[in-house]
Amino acid sequence: MLKTLFEKLWTLHEISIIGNGECLIFIDRMFLHERTGSIALKGLEDAARAIKSPQHVFCTMDHIVDTTLGRGDETLMPNGRDFIVATRKSAQRAGIRLFDIGDQNQGISHVVSAELGIALPGSTLICPDSHTCTLGGLGALAWGVGSTEAEHAMATNTLRVKKPKTMRVDFRGKLSQGVTAKDMILHLISQEGTGGGAGYAVEFSGQTVRELGIEARFTLCNMAVEFSAFTGLVAVDQSTLDYIQDRTFAPKGNELKQAINHWNTLHTDIGAEFDRTITIQCEEIKPTVTWGTSPQHAISIEDEIPDPKRETSSITANAMTRALTYMDLSPGMPMTSVKLDAAFIGSCTNARLSDLRAAAQYLQGKTVSPWVRAVCVPGSSQVKVAAEAEGLDKIFLAAGFEWRESGCSMCFYAGGETFGKQKRIISTTNRNFEGRQGPETRTHLASPLTVAASACKGYISAAED
Amino acid sequence: MDKFDRHTGIAAALLRPNIDTDTIIPSREMTRVSREGLKDGLFAAWRYTLPGSREANLNFILNRPAYSNTSIILSGDNFGCGSSREHAVWALKEYGIRAIIAPSFGSIFQSNCIRNGVLPIVLSNNMIKEMADWVEKDPQHNYLIIALPEQKIHWSTGKYFEFELDEAEKNMLIKGLDAISLTQVLDNKIDLFEQKDRLERPWIYLD
């Protein structure tokens, strides 16, 4: 029978069908972080439940940990230290691998699990964090869960999951100069709405996706959750295999050969059917930026801010009006007339080496606008070291960016650090929700290239050729 | 886990789409390694006049006297989207919310609800709008009775809507079952799967 990639991955891990639509799925890898993982570990301890395969459970410090140079356990978040100390103790007691502050492998969960070869093509991986879907870029079946579900996975090596439907998003044609994976995914969500992927496992396919590097595929899959999808996926190909080789926890020698034979089967069979297919012509995608408080509030940088009065649905129109009020913008304003207070390059969406390179290449010889505070936070400690080896830190610093230790940092507000009330930020992150980057902050999502260009102009701006 | 069988309660309508988990419980309100102590942080950015303050914003629906003791939320599409933080459900539950009625839910949030004895009910936008219009007239008297075994929401006037729910999830809620214990019963099956899988995918096993 012809199968989609998703169906292959599902079948490989399906232990049995339990009741109505729920399946018992085998979980190969579990990843935790100090914010929600700490609670899952504590839950297991309180219930006196053991972790079934501690060697398959990994943990990092990313959400709460401070990102200023020379950091320790102290953080700006109230009680942040408690999370860090509790996680460290629980990880020790549970006998799981922790990438602690100061560890060369510390970093944002979804960046670390890929670069260390913890997530593998064809593996199932869960983490109590919604952006776990990032790892679909490797052809892994990875999705975010709650803390209780994470406990379930750790205690049983399984999860009870309802099988999602399948969707293919086919990116056809060529990307224009300066258009990146971030623009592709923002464009998709703006066209189909944030609910567009609800109930589906989404495979991103097409020649354009094949030509994307693995890190760009991570960006694409990262925002599958902003599309409400169960997860995002990209088929395994030579780029995937090249990426995996020599990663710390990836197979070696004979096992690697055996694995590669298996990984080479991890693509959708020609002729296999999806429940839904969406086709996007890449020529239509422009550098894209959000104007509102939902990722679907995204338009081309060349466009004007839309008018809620043109909406037919009153619910949509009301949400748009509310978003415009929150963002302090009005319909008809050109996107490029929006003046910024801050620029942020970071997060599991866009803070890998290729992202930093793209931004640094633009920033070379330029400076950040005098009224913009600009911050760059590498996605992992490994990314930071690699970027420094190439001298990227010097470029960021010379341009006027702060250069930080790795972590989630100002991707979200934990009660500690923020750009400030009502500040307007152009950001490579994935959520522009009200208050996401701090009380009353106004977030515009964009690619690293757009963020770099906008930081220099002081206004939202595309990178000139 | 708390059982859910029948529930009679006052409903409040927050008819916006995409109410995300950051809004339900802002990050800055999650200050302890615990599932508890979250109810004061529920909808904090809307509920209080200033970020970080505890001064009630009297315009926010749950702060209005007509909505005291609200235990059911009516909402727009994609309720609970965004961050996977289970704190959103813990905060709702601790505040006293037992059921949320929306046209669709964020999928992680929806399973988090089931695992914590909070009932996520899917109804059409139109039905929710109709119910909200009626509730709003007199929230304390126009209450709802949710009967999970029959999958019905009765209005206090006698009118009712039926809703769908996965059998397994319904069972779990009615009996208050704990998923981990249920799965541990299948431990033999899981071990057999693993033995077979080790031969086929040895590289997955890191021991």
Ligand code: SF4
């Ligand atoms: S970088 Fe942002 S989106 Fe990614 S895991 Fe951290 S907080 Fe979540």
